[in-house]
Structures are given as C-alpha cells and as structure tokens.
Amino acid sequence: MTTVTDHTDDGHHGPEKGLMRWIKTTNHKDIGSLYLWFAFVMLLIGGAMAMVIRMELFQPGMQLSEPQFFNQMTTMHGLIMVFGAVMPAFVGLGNWLIPMMIGAPDMALPRMNNWSFWILPFAGGILLSTFFMEGGAPAFGWTFYAPLSTTFAPDSTDFFIFAVHLLGFSSIMGAINIIATVLNMRAPEMKLMDMPLFVWTWLITSFLLIGAMPVLAGAVTMMLTDRNFGTAFFDATGGGDPVLFQHIFWFFGHPEVYIMILPAFGVVSHIIPTFARKPLFGYSSMVYASASIAFLSYIVWGHHMFSTGMPVAGELYFMYATMLIAVPTGVKVFNWVSTMWRGSMTFETPMLWAISFVFLFTIGGFSGLMLGIVPADIQYQDTYFVVAHFHYVLVTGALWAIIAATFYWLPKWTGKMYNETLAKVHFWWAVISVNVLFFPQHFLGLAGMPRRIPDYSLQFADFNMISSIGGFAFGASFILFTYILIDCIRNGKPADARPWEGAKGLEWTLEPKAQYHSFNIPPTKVLIEQESQNS
Amino acid sequence: MNEQEYYIPSGTYWPIIGSVGIATLFVGFANQMHGASWGGSIMVFGFAILVFMMFGWFGQVVKESTSGKYNSQVDRSFRWGMSWFIFSEVMFFAAFFGALFYARQLSVPWLGGADNNVFTPELWDGFSATWQQIAFNTPGATLQSGTAVSVPTQLVDVWGLPALNTALLLLSGVTLTFAHHALRADHRNKIIGWLVATIVLGVLFLGFQIAEYGHAYHDGLKLTSGIYGSTFYMLTGFHGFHVTVGVIMLTVILYRVQKGHFSADNHFGFEGVAWYWHFVDVVWLGLFIFVYWL
Amino acid sequence: MTQIIIITIIIAILIALGSGLLGILRGGSAGSDKMFKSLVIRVALSLFLFILVMFAAFIGWIEPNAVMMDAPTLK
Numbered sequence: 001m002t003t004v005t006d007h008t009d010d011g012h013h014g015p016e017k018g019l020m021r022w023i024k025t026t027n028h029k030d031i032g033s034l035y036l037w038f039a040f041v042m043l044l045i046g047g048a049m050a051m052v053i054r055m056e057l058f059q060p061g062m063q064l065s066e067p068q069f070f071n072q073m074t075t076m077h078g079l080i081m082v083f084g085a086v087m088p089a090f091v092g093l094g095n096w097l098i099p100m101m102i103g104a105p106d107m108a109l110p111r112m113n114n115w116s117f118w119i120l121p122f123a124g125g126i127l128l129s130t131f132f133m134e135g136g137a138p139a140f141g142w143t144f145y146a147p148l149s150t151t152f153a154p155d156s157t158d159f160f161i162f163a164v165h166l167l168g169f170s171s172i173m174g175a176i177n178i179i180a181t182v183l184n185m186r187a188p189e190m191k192l193m194d195m196p197l198f199v200w201t202w203l204i205t206s207f208l209l210i211g212a213m214p215v216l217a218g219a220v221t222m223m224l225t226d227r228n229f230g231t232a233f234f235d236a237t238g239g240g241d242p243v244l245f246q247h248i249f250w251f252f253g254h255p256e257v258y259i260m261i262l263p264a265f266g267v268v269s270h271i272i273p274t275f276a277r278k279p280l281f282g283y284s285s286m287v288y289a290s291a292s293i294a295f296l297s298y299i300v301w302g303h304h305m306f307s308t309g310m311p312v313a314g315e316l317y318f319m320y321a322t323m324l325i326a327v328p329t330g331v332k333v334f335n336w337v338s339t340m341w342r343g344s345m346t347f348e349t350p351m352l353w354a355i356s357f358v359f360l361f362t363i364g365g366f367s368g369l370m371l372g373i374v375p376a377d378i379q380y381q382d383t384y385f386v387v388a389h390f391h392y393v394l395v396t397g398a399l400w401a402i403i404a405a406t407f408y409w410l411p412k413w414t415g416k417m418y419n420e421t422l423a424k425v426h427f428w429w430a431v432i433s434v435n436v437l438f439f440p441q442h443f444l445g446l447a448g449m450p451r452r453i454p455d456y457s458l459q460f461a462d463f464n465m466i467s468s469i470g471g472f473a474f475g476a477s478f479i480l481f482t483y484i485l486i487d488c489i490r491n492g493k494p495a496d497a498r499p500w501e502g503a504k505g506l507e508w509t510l511e512p513k514a515q516y517h518s519f520n521i522p523p524t525k526v527l528i529e530q531e532s533q534n535s
Numbered sequence: 536m537n538e539q540e541y542y543i544p545s546g547t548y549w550p551i552i553g554s555v556g557i558a559t560l561f562v563g564f565a566n567q568m569h570g571a572s573w574g575g576s577i578m579v580f581g582f583a584i585l586v587f588m589m590f591g592w593f594g595q596v597v598k599e600s601t602s603g604k605y606n607s608q609v610d611r612s613f614r615w616g617m618s619w620f621i622f623s624e625v626m627f628f629a630a631f632f633g634a635l636f637y638a639r640q641l642s643v644p645w646l647g648g649a650d651n652n653v654f655t656p657e658l659w660d661g662f663s664a665t666w667q668q669i670a671f672n673t674p675g676a677t678l679q680s681g682t683a684v685s686v687p688t689q690l691v692d693v694w695g696l697p698a699l700n701t702a703l704l705l706l707s708g709v710t711l712t713f714a715h716h717a718l719r720a721d722h723r724n725k726i727i728g729w730l731v732a733t734i735v736l737g738v739l740f741l742g743f744q745i746a747e748y749g750h751a752y753h754d755g756l757k758l759t760s761g762i763y764g765s766t767f768y769m770l771t772g773f774h775g776f777h778v779t780v781g782v783i784m785l786t787v788i789l790y791r792v793q794k795g796h797f798s799a800d801n802h803f804g805f806e807g808v809a810w811y812w813h814f815v816d817v818v819w820l821g822l823f824i825f826v827y828w829l
Numbered sequence: 830m831t832q833i834i835i836i837t838i839i840i841a842i843l844i845a846l847g848s849g850l851l852g853i854l855r856g857g858s859a860g861s862d863k864m865f866k867s868l869v870i871r872v873a874l875s876l877f878l879f880i881l882v883m884f885a886a887f888i889g890w891i892e893p894n895a896v897m898m899d900a901p902t903l904k
Binding site for chain 1: 564630633680684761762
Binding site: 813 | 883
C-alpha cells in the first residue's frame, strides 16, 4: 500500500449534495460530525432533565414534580447522558480523529460506520418516546435493577429494553470498526508504539465495548423474558436471583465506566504535551497503564454490590482488586503532571480544560477509592456521596475531555478559530459552577442524604440550595458553549494548519480544514516519526 | 482493482433501510407483547425490511467483490470485522452461561439452605431446591410476575434426542471440514457434496430440536418452569436461532460455490461461514455438557 | 476427576477454535492453513469429548444433572 488516489466507487471526490449526503455517507468526517451533533442534542436534553432534578431539590418539600416523575427524570437523565451523550460523543471524536491520526483515508468499514450512527436516532427516539406512554418512562434508576425493572416497572420498560439493544448494536459495530481501522488501515510505516495515545486508548476501549456490550444485551434480554414470557432469571420463587441481575449488569457496567473515561485519558494526553511544549512523559507506560486498567475493569464489578450480599471472601477480593486500579491510574496522573513539570506552559482554552480535568478527575478518583473500601462503602452506599463521585469522574472527567477535545481540534474540523476570550470566560464559568454544583454533594452524602429522592429532611437544605444554584449556572454555561461553537463555524477567523505551536500528530500536517479524505497517500516514515508522541 | 490504492465504498441506502427495519421490528414486537392486535404484523413487516436489507447489502458487496473492486486490504478489514463480530456473539452466550452457572452453583443451593442460609428454605412451605424440577408443594405457586410455575413431571432424557442431536451436529462439523479440505484442494464436486451433507445435518438437527421441545413441553418443562426451564430454553433457543442463521449462510455459500466465487487460495466468505458453523457447534457441545450433564 | 477432564477438554476446544479465528484474521495461505489445522483439531477433540461423556455416563462416572440441592436444614 504505497501510493495513491482518492478512489471512491462511483467516482465522487467530494461530498454529495443535499440531505442524502448525510444519510448515505461513508465518510468518516461526515459520520463523526453526525455523532457529535447527536451527542450534543442528547446532552442538552439530558441536561434539561438535570435542571428539573435540581429545581425539585432546590428546597425541601415537593415543589414541581410528582415523585414518580422525579424518578423518571433521574433514570432518563442517567441513561441519556451515558448512552446518548458521552458514548456517542467519543465515537464521534474517534471517527473524526482516528483516520487522520494514523494516516488513513477513512475508516475500514465505512458502510457499517454509517449504520452504527443511523441506528442511534432510532434508539434515542424509542427511548424518549417512553415519556408519552401509559405509566410514564422507566423510573427505576439508570442501573435498572431487578425486580424494580421486571415486576414493578411500567409497560414502557419493554421499549427501553429494545432501545438498549439498538444502542448496543451500534456500539459493537462502532468498536469493530475502530479495531479494524487501527489495525488494518494504519499507515504501513506506523509502528504500534508510534500510534498517538488517543488511538491507543480508543483501541483498548473497543475491546472493552466488544466484551461488555453483548453482556448488557444478555441482561436486558433476560429482563425482557422475565417480564413477558414467565422466565425466572431474577425471581427467587423460581430459583433465580435478583442479585444475578446485578452481577450481569455490573459485569457490563464496570467496563462501561472505563469505556467512558479511557478515550478521555487519550485526549488529555494529547493536549497537555502540546501546551507544555514537551514530549509526553512516559509514553509507553501510558499505553501499558491503559491496558492494565482495561483488564482490571473486567474483574472488579462486585464493588458496586458490597451491600447487596456477597460472601466475605468475595467482598475482600473485589476490594483489593479495586484498590489495584489506583496504580495504573496513578501512573497516568503522575505522567501528566511530569509532562507539565518545567514545561513552557501556556494556558489556551483546551489546556485549561485539560488541567482542570487532571485536578477534578483525581478528586473523583479518590472518592472512588473511598467507595471501594468495603466497611466505608456500607456507609456511603446510595448516598449523595456516590452521586458526587460519579459526577466528578463523568462530568469533570469524560465531559471535560470531550469539551477540551472540541476546542483543541475545532480548528482542524472547521478550518477556523474560535473566540479565545469567550472560550476562556466559558471555561471559568463552567469550572466554578460545576464545583459549586457537585462539591457540596460530598457533604450531603456523608451527612446521610440518600440519592434518587425528590424530598429530604431540613438539615440538608443549605447544601442542596448551593448545589442547585451551581447546577443552574452550569446549565446556563452551555448556552455560551453553543454560541461559541456556532460563532466559530460561521464567523471564525481562518486557522493555521497547525494552530497550536507545540502540537504533534499527523492530523496537523493536513490542510487547515482537513480534506474530505484525509490521507490518500500514506505518510512517510520520516513524517510519522517526526509527529510521534513516543520520542 | 489496483493493490496500491485505498478503496472507499460508495454511499448506499442499505444502512438507513436496516435501521428502519430493525426499529419497526422492535416497536412491533413490544406492542405485540402489550396485547396490541396489530403489533405482530408490524413486527413481521420490520423483519421483512431487514431481510430485504440483508439481501441487498450483501448482494451489493458480493457483486463488488466478484467484479474485482476489492483489494487485499478490504479483504483484511472484512476478516477483522467478522472475527470481532463473532467474539461479541461469544460474549452474548457467555451472559447466559454465566446465569446458568450462577443459578446452579449458587442461587439454587442457597435457596436449598447451603452455606449460612439454613432458614431460607423455610420461606416457602414445602419448597425443594432440585435443579431440574424446582418444586413447590404448595398448589398454585406463582412467580412474581403472577405466572404459575410449571413443574416438569419428568426429567429430561439425555440419552435420547439430545445425545442424537449432539452426534448430528458434531458430524456436521466433520462434513464441513471435508468440504473445507475439498475447497482447498480445488475438488469442486466434492465441496458441493460435503456442503450439502452439512446443510442436511443442520436441518435434521433443527427438526429434532423442535421434536425435543415438543417432548419437554409435553412433560411440563416450559419457560415458566423456574430457572432450569429459563436457562434451558433461552440457551437452546438462541443456539437454535444461530443454527438457523448458519444453515442459511451455508446455503448462500453453496450457491456461491456453484457460481465459482471461491478459489483454493481465496475464499474468505467460505472461511467466515465455516468458522461460524464451528462456533455454533462448540456452543452446542458446551450446552450439552453443562445443561444436561455437569 | 472426570468433570475436570471434561472441562479441560472444553477449554482446549475453545483454544483451538480461537486459534482458527486468528488464522482467519491473518489471511493469506499461512492463515488459511492455520485455520484449517486448528479446526481439524477442534473437530477431533469434540468427537473425543462426546465419546468420553457418553462412555463416562455409561460406566456411571457422571450422572445427568437432576440433583437435589437441599443442604441439611432445621426441619
């Protein structure tokens, strides 16, 4: 594979015209954009639900929603953010960036790529349509534990189950595509250890997706038959066990959290070296740490179930295995900090997001360690401490990295520069409000406030009000974010091909607005080594 | 097509047709389960769209492949795609095998009083924690969903149809290997003969499996027979579905062999389907041993 | 003991099957050879396992799984 042309089947060299371009497209950039816009719309919908939750919790007492509706809000907020916003956003980033980073013209299986996106709007539509059904949307929490989701759930649960099936198909196809792309479409001269970290982390994430998503499909299939065909998987009366559901769910669920954070690690590993103007510290240890985290993620699911009943030996095993994850994660944080050490740092917007990622994700990581200790977990279980923990890792972790990536690669996507001043205002607004929103929730949890309730006793009032105010401010920050994006696309000043002085990576060698098919001629060995993070 | 060029396929309508089909199928199915009279027809309609999509999509790929548009890189991408797709199937079955092991090794013994659960069996009057015949002496014992538990009157006879079926399916693995060998040695007539034998054995397996379901159902072993019935039917049912898909794919391969689509050293379509069949075969062996014996 | 042997053979079959998949992945004539050989091994092992299970059951080493699972209770 040494040379040449942009050779599509029907001789098209650029995009088709009109709506059909988006429906028929096999282009990784088109599909990446579709993913990103879908994720953004879902983020806003899920965010609106979070606003309803925070409004209800603004004061003690019932303000504006029935308890059942409140539960629908927490459930759907979680499901939409996990399956509709964060995962598609990372697949979108992967689609856009991976072919450019490995010197390929496109993804390996472009038609399947199209299908894995075009399943999503249907799945999202089915999921959202449950709101309009008799009995309302699912209200059993995003973890849909049996028997809440089997015996005591509304009819709409079956639609939810099928939506999860569809989202699973989509993710599996997306993951297969990324594996095939990375391992088969990579520029012939590019060694595995020359691959950028975002590519590495996405490759590892793909293996997590392929291993975990089918198990989720199995879990919801068992739910479906328990609900409709009289099986007894999760029903002790027939010899089954509701705890079995939790085992299967978390066997999926724990890899799932790393599915949402590993690509984020990749993004941050690009941004920090760029603005520290130093090569990434410990490239290979980053790769090995990602792989160890992925492996460990398959064998620690029991730490979500300490208080649901498990033999003591099991609890001890899951506790120690969980502690073990702190080691590779610590390696990563250490490497990011060491990369910044004595670097000539500048603080452009992507760097601000990346540095705050390191800070805030580490807070979330530490509260995770606290939750991983069995005796302590029995206290924290199902309180706002858990809510604070996973919002620190998912909002200031995963979402932060997505926003950082958006600012970092926006010039390459659009060929234009965003408004740096506004973007900095947006950053400080978001980073302050998000801490006002989530930090007090640690205290609420330690004081004993349970999660997933619409009303609470009076001693929790102050912190809840502070948290809600932070929540509204954080929600409003997305209006500014939307404006910055649209302003960049419409009126942005033309950007350079390499808008960041210290940036490395093959994607910066393309035109300012990356051409429709990235690399029709594979990059040379010299170029690859010049742009490699491993130096 | 030139080996030196990247190949990027043209856009098609098949993916969006597939999405519409699968969404229609699921929405119809859900409504059917909720008692809507029209649900079933919508579901069948969705399935028809899906079948149309598969024929169209795969047909287009086969056509592009035989007209020489693909190069070895495209071929490798297909290999990667197929392999990891099957791996995801392995994980899907793993979820159900996991449920089987958990129920057999943990939840049912616990319900019977194992470990520190001595009082558990006292929760239901006259409950006995047997593996195949979860039994309640209380008449009219129901699951939480309100379904009456169907207690089988007889144990599954492992020496009869299940053993025969295992032999049939293993034999189909052997005949497929002969077909594979014939293909590699370029003996066209032998390939067709062995492939036909494999397909016949697969169809026989499915027929006997239906008969076996009839027997089991007659003896009262149903989906509603507690965890044994649940795992038995879900595992064998999903397996049967995969055998059906495998038979269809083998038939397509047979057709393509007759058309001369494969050569002794380039036959990825055959290899992919053959591996799928071997996988389905191994799943059955696991089923036979874990569901019926160990 | 018989159970351990049976499970070991199952694992061996899975390994052979997996190595066949790696053969498909590799492609070319080397991959094709690897795949074919692995699958021959997996078919042979499967047949052997089936005969072993039937024989073990016939001799009475293993029994079909219909066991009672009641541990001693307070009854």
